[in-house]
Amino acid sequence: MNAPAPGVPQRRRGTNLPKMGDFNQAVILDSIRRSEEGLSRVELAALAGLAAQTVSNICRRLLDSGLIVEAGKDGSGPGKPRTILRLNPKGMYAVGVHIDPALTSYALLDAVGTVLFSVDEATELGIDPAQAVANMGTRILSVIEQSGVPFGRIAGVGVATPGPVDAASGTVVSPPHMPGWTRVPLRDILAETTGLTVVVEKDVTASAVAELWAWSGHAAANFVFVYIGTGIGAGLVLNDEVVRGSSGNVGEIGHIITDPDGPLCDCGRRGCVKVTCMPETVVGLAREAGVLPAHPVGEPAPALADELAAVARAAAEGEPSAVEILDNSARRMAGAVSVLTNLLDVDCVVFGGPFWPALAPVYLSKVPALVAALSVTTCVHSVEIAGTRLTSGEEAFGAACLVLEKSFNASAEQLLLDAKA
Template identity: 40%
Template sequence: MSGPAGATPHASSRAAVLDVIRAAGTISRVGLVNATGFTGATISTVVRRLIDDGLVLETGRAESTGGKRRVLLQLNQSSRFAVGVHLDHAGITYVLTNLGGSVVARMSRAGVGTDDPPVVVARMATEVDALIEGAGIDRGRVLGLGLVAPGPMNQTSGMRLVPPAMRHWDDFPLDRELQSATRLPVVLDNDATAAALGEHWSGDVGGTPTFAAIYMGTGIGAGLMVNGITFRGASGNAGEIGHVCLDADGPECWCGARGCTEVLAGPGAVVEAARADPAVARAAGLATGPAERPRRLADFAAVTRAALRGEPGARALLERSARNLAVAARTLANVMDLEQMVLTGPSLAIAGSIYLPVVQGELDRAFFARATHGVTVRLSRSAATAPAIGAAALVLQSELVPLREGLRLPDNLADAEPAAPSAPR
């Protein structure tokens, strides 16, 4: 499984059936026939094998519609697990999720800093072992490890991490080295893309098959889901709204362009402006002068806390950032004709209450297709750990339910057959 994650066809009818059960929550065999188009005999055979493998459970019966009540099926959440790791200069986040994507263990550790990649990989392997052992999970039930990091991605050389703070990771074969160190299959992806997949896998976006996850950590990006398929583009770098130009004559961005969303609205821009304003710096407890890169997320949190306490200068800086992010989000919504957006990532976990109304207001006011439909914006329930959760979902999807392009899961799966809570099996 090592290498860049991609949307691949279902390997078998088993994968398709398991994916429908996951999406539905609970569903009967008849419901599976209707959802997949497979014959009753095929569904019976596949379901029996999934039950024998411990992946699916029979869980009571549906309410009667006049005939025999149908037996309902659901994932056996504790049958398999996956590790998700978000690698960033500011910190490394680890999660262990069950088959349904729910987090059963998590921890955060120091970021990559200036350490050499082999040193960081050795540390990560030790920390992954501690995560699994601390949760009391049999390692044999761990399917693999998903690793996500800031882009851009280079799919021919494993992964290429080239934001300025991580230039010493250029072309390091991270997937191979981490797989060797952890003895787990490794799958790689962009952190914003993983965050979108995590929202989809956990069901937090409801039945919406097409949406964008607007991501802000130390940088800005977006993950795109189209008809239930993660859209990655030709090289895995789709959704880079952090490098949409908002001002052609604006400040230079590390990517080489000028006036990018990230250089105008990112946490680094907010912190630099705060440090340059003595009143804001004092209110937030910041030292004046240039920010040290490892502290930018912590400093952004300090500015946010000052804004939430009512410091007007701090509030103004965040609202300016939010307006720039909102314009980039509107651009993405116009291009993709979206109906839903999710705000996620460590920075929006901190400041989401300030950004959400600004982004929603921009879309309500100026989204091109607003006369036909609106765009709903919400804050992720797991914004702080979304990339790591999505990284684990990459493993679950690639190992168990790789999707076929164009698959549309029925919108009404979850409520087609309401369970009778007290019904015997």
């Protein structure tokens, strides 16, 4: 196979074996996507380890389909100028839907991950779940129409939902805080309503995909994405690929013990993440301590996000009880995170999710040192602790990236499927 071109980072290599066209095409697309300046056919051949003719044939198909474009000549190197290839932003589009007990978010992305249209709406929990999902399908069609994007260029719909999920059937099983949503066939209902291909994943997995997409200019990544929403979960990326587990439910970390003397959990043990680190736990402790006013009986409860933000403001202003509550929360979270970093030997932990902004100042000041002290690999490498690179709304963005991931990313699973074709 050809050697990599100078200055071009190594990526997944393709294969010249028969019946591997889809895998090789994904290798080429992924390589072009990762390059900010674009790549020539010669560079692609070296990068992917493919024969020049194979690369030329694939690029011709991609050009004919409108997925890539020729973006001028590069004459900086020896020999004749090379034609640079880049993704065509208008070559394909994807819709993302993030379902939360409070809000359902929609986003429409182009092929390079630019958000062209987004909207948030209250989640319909007071009606039959199947009807609520059908209404989401109607809203998806409305989003596409409002965006002005040609329907034929929509590659599909990605749905991020609270777990657990049955990824094989595209079914949400029994998400917390969503009564009645038991084994709701999200994928089938949305596919029938929209006429589009639908991908269903846990919200933490979608967030990990979104973060990986944001890291696209980097070399192979190994990180845990800690999602702080109504619940807390973890997405996992190893060697630049999202790990999903045997049923698509990797990252259920709610029963990692962070405080053996902590509150009793419904699992029968004490001090689990579920009862020590959840945003509602922080808010409840703040109310007990008088940081937040008591909630009058019979009146609608304030939004959890607003109350958590109020606790964060009080801590920033030096209110002792608020400071203590958030410091304890950071300490407990660091204990849970260290279990993950020691087990998985990752380079980085990324925090995100809808409730992350309120916790970010305290967590980013406290968690790195705590994790370093608890890490068994400190003498070998450090573990970076970071906040998400994405702004609020990354969950819907990540849901749409689930569709782009299937189009651009060359996975071992895809290679095996192509081999069996």
